[in-house]
Amino acid sequence: MQRFITSLGIFLKGSVNRSPSLRARDWNERIVAPCEAAQLRPGAHSTVIRTARGQVLNFDPSLGWIHPWFVSGRWGRDGFYFRVRPGFVNGEAPVVTTASESAPAVTLLDGPDIPARNWRAVTGAEEPLPAFFERLGVRKAASDIKITDNGVSVDVTQREENATPPRLLVAMDVWLAVARATYQSEIRIADPTGVTGEVVDYNVRYDTTNFSRVGAQPRLQWGGKFVPVRAPTLEERLQGQFQDEGEDRVLISTLYLLSPENAQEHVPTPQWQLFRANNCFWNLGHAARNVAPKVNPPPIRIFTGLLGGVGDIIGNQILSGVNEYSDRILNAVNTTTNEGRFWTV
């Protein structure tokens, strides 16, 4: 190809110099048509990524085998749609609500086309720009960091300003959510003065609100950025401050759309090219940390500091009680979280 380009350049230069009145027919048939024919076009099980520096030829490795949760996409009349090959959590395929929140959910087994939404611009500012896309021509946003080169101020992220026209990148995450019961802990101070000695009621309540609302079936969710579930710290659990979301989530895939060169806005059009970064390749099992208790555990009532602590000096026998409370609190803290885990099956 390089030799072809070189020889064509010599031919062109000679032709233009010798014959300014090059015939349109010669130009079209002898020069442009061979160039058009030199463009690769993807056939079965192959893809071609066009870049400013060449055409990257890829063969589709999924020949004969497509893993669970594989995401494919296409442009429809009114936007981009994607489809997820059914995967399973505890043997159940997720449900998805494709229209509005109030619309009935459909199972992934029906192969629904899901409208993409909430694409986010990936500029390297709020989230890292994958090096793969940098090589394809996406540039990081200006960082406001300047260096001075020979008295000229240069933005470090604009150093390839004149190399190739820029391309833009947008992304959208697809993830799974599984509802589960939660533990809500609550601390009630019954007698802050300490006169009676009853100071703290520690209530742990088993809460199935979210579980009852959305059901046990896994749900496919998408749009914007995936936010992992944060596990509460021991301190948060003890203080009863943490609000458990009542679900576990796992990232399935990140879809990227890459613009043609010289795109001005982060608004995808059918000319933008799909890339996907799958995060999940196999079916999953899921379990919450605890088995649902039949009744809520009784509150833990802690007596401390009779007469504002003076009584403690009087009764050494209280020490054994304090140790018992300590054990009970530790036990409660260990069960006041119910975050679940996903694993491959």
Add this chain to the structure above:
Amino acid sequence: MIDIRSLYVRAGDLVIPAWRKLVSALQTLPVLPGVGVLITRTPRGSVVNARAFLKGFIGAWAMGTPTAAEIRVGEGYLNAEMPADAGPKAKAVPLSEKTFDKTGRSWIVLEVTVGDDGATDPKKTRIVQADHPYRAERKQIGRTPLAVLYRGEAKKGFGVLHRIAYFDLQHRYNAATGRHFFFI
């Protein structure tokens, strides 16, 4: 990216502007190797080699869509032992069109039974059709889905089979909670 088709001219058009664009367009034509692709350039042309996955992936507990009221299950191991219902010499697992839930799903499940000591009894491990992926009649019986048959709103037939398990499995039982854990 320049559209090469835009470089075609009509009689009387100037060629020079198109020629300048052509030089840029030519830069985009070299073929570059993608992942798993090797391009060897020779004087007589370029040789393209690709790492192709012609056979695909099979994995454990392989099954195809049933054509009769039975299904054969490929090799698979539970706690390093192959159940009697799996493998090339095993009998086919019988299927029934009645064992479907309201949404048109039916599972092919691996069913294990634990003894009083909580250990898995390999002789009682079997593969059966069920209308729920893991619910069982007794606490000592544990089930894990290997595949699901989905026929949707159709009332007859076995529909399409989707495989769930692709790996050999292990099983443990927690007697205190009555929970069965299957993992790879």
